[in-house]
Amino acid sequence: MSTGSEANHRIRLALVGAGVIGTIHGAVISDLADRMDLVAVVDTHRDRAERLVAEHGGKAFTSLTDALEAVEIDVVSVCTPTGRHGEVAIEALQAGKHVIIEKPAETTVEKTDEIIAAQRRAGTQVAVISQHRFDPATEVAVAAIGNGELGRLTSGIASIDWWRGQTYYDSGNWRGTWELDGGGALMNQGVHTVDLLVATMGRPVEVFAYTGTLAHERIEVEDVAVGVVRFENGALGVLHATTAAYPGLSARLQVHGDRGSVVIDNDKLTFIHRTPRDSSAEERAYGNPGTAINQIADYPDASGVAAQTAGSTPGQLAIDAHRRQYENFLAALTGREALRVVLETNRQAIAIITGVYESARTGRPVSLQ
Numbered sequence: 001m002s003t004g005s006e007a008n009h010r011i012r013l014a015l016v017g018a019g020v021i022g023t024i025h026g027a028v029i030s031d032l033a034d035r036m037d038l039v040a041v042v043d044t045h046r047d048r049a050e051r052l053v054a055e056h057g058g059k060a061f062t063s064l065t066d067a068l069e070a071v072e073i074d075v076v077s078v079c080t081p082t083g084r085h086g087e088v089a090i091e092a093l094q095a096g097k098h099v100i101i102e103k104p105a106e107t108t109v110e111k112t113d114e115i116i117a118a119q120r121r122a123g124t125q126v127a128v129i130s131q132h133r134f135d136p137a138t139e140v141a142v143a144a145i146g147n148g149e150l151g152r153l154t155s156g157i158a159s160i161d162w163w164r165g166q167t168y169y170d171s172g173n174w175r176g177t178w179e180l181d182g183g184g185a186l187m188n189q190g191v192h193t194v195d196l197l198v199a200t201m202g203r204p205v206e207v208f209a210y211t212g213t214l215a216h217e218r219i220e221v222e223d224v225a226v227g228v229v230r231f232e233n234g235a236l237g238v239l240h241a242t243t244a245a246y247p248g249l250s251a252r253l254q255v256h257g258d259r260g261s262v263v264i265d266n267d268k269l270t271f272i273h274r275t276p277r278d279s280s281a282e283e284r285a286y287g288n289p290g291t292a293i294n295q296i297a298d299y300p301d302a303s304g305v306a307a308q309t310a311g312s313t314p315g316q317l318a319i320d321a322h323r324r325q326y327e328n329f330l331a332a333l334t335g336r337e338a339l340r341v342v343l344e345t346n347r348q349a350i351a352i353i354t355g356v357y358e359s360a361r362t363g364r365p366v367s368l369q
């Protein structure tokens, strides 16, 4: 088992899965070259592993077993198709490694629980990537809720209005399958926004939903999901996730309380209102929908104004978001911070999503464990 010695040496990381997101992880690891080294890249397609090795260092392998035998490794990052996360993560945990797992942790709650059990046996750290929890906009929303500035939470909406063409689903034979993707628009694309709904609204206890496959062929899973959620605190939520909304609009989160509201659109804070202490009796009775009450000017980082001014590209913003979560992981290894997204956190988003699928199949509300 790995020990606290991480405090004293550079972190040696093995990346498993050198596809779309593995490439982003490679760039993040290079960005963190002052503290970590990429020592192995594993992909069943050797050429993909070799490409990342050429760019970011390490040795190429076609199996994690071979990599674990050949090189010293502290952390394994799992970037394989979702339905292959569990087997890779559990092998790494059985070898006593720390693990970073791409979202969603697995395709079902039961498979996520198997990783949780392996982690408890290993006693190492496991983070699930949910990089938007680290966005400045999310941090502002979570802090405002935690400070009671929105009052009692009453409702939340997670809406992902995206487009993915047939070529996207045809680009990998795991995409759009129950076994390896675990679901469609809600599981693959929507899980981030569902996770933010959990981060802001709290523990979900029941869902009811409909799903459809309306604009794509040769996929087993949904390209439209709509549903409703009840949270432990009594608040109600709406889910809408689609990859069939041409040309693709945004991922949006709305959180409402009896003293304020927050809207995050495409990772940026677009609206926040916290009731001022000196609000008029009329405002307290009827609210104030005028634009003047939008307080985003107080948050240049969260509203994206600061990044725009700095000229950041979308590619760099994606790398920055993952890097913030890696920074938290490195800080957790040395005991300076607690991990902010653990398996149990991501399990709640997976429970909502698989609850949606069960409800759509059975026509009944589903209680969440």
Ligand SMILES: NC(=O)c1ccc[n+]([C@@H]2O[C@H](COP(=O)([O-])OP(=O)(O)OC[C@H]3O[C@@H](n4cnc5c(N)ncnc54)[C@H](O)[C@@H]3O)[C@@H](O)[C@H]2O)c1
Binding pocket: 016, 017, 018, 019, 020, 021, 022, 042, 043, 044, 045, 048, 062, 063, 064, 079, 080, 081, 082, 084, 088, 102, 103, 104, 129, 131, 172, 188
């Ligand atoms: N955080 C995000 O924003 C984000 C974005 C995209 C994808 N993802 C997640 O990342 C994961 C991978 O998605 P992707 O789009 O990069 O897929 P991808 O198909 O582009 O890449 C997956 C890679 O894993 C390799 N692979 C498959 N099984 C393997 C195994 N057992 N051992 C080693 N390599 C193996 C494949 O050859 C492929 O190169 C999914 O879980 C997805 O949900 C997260």
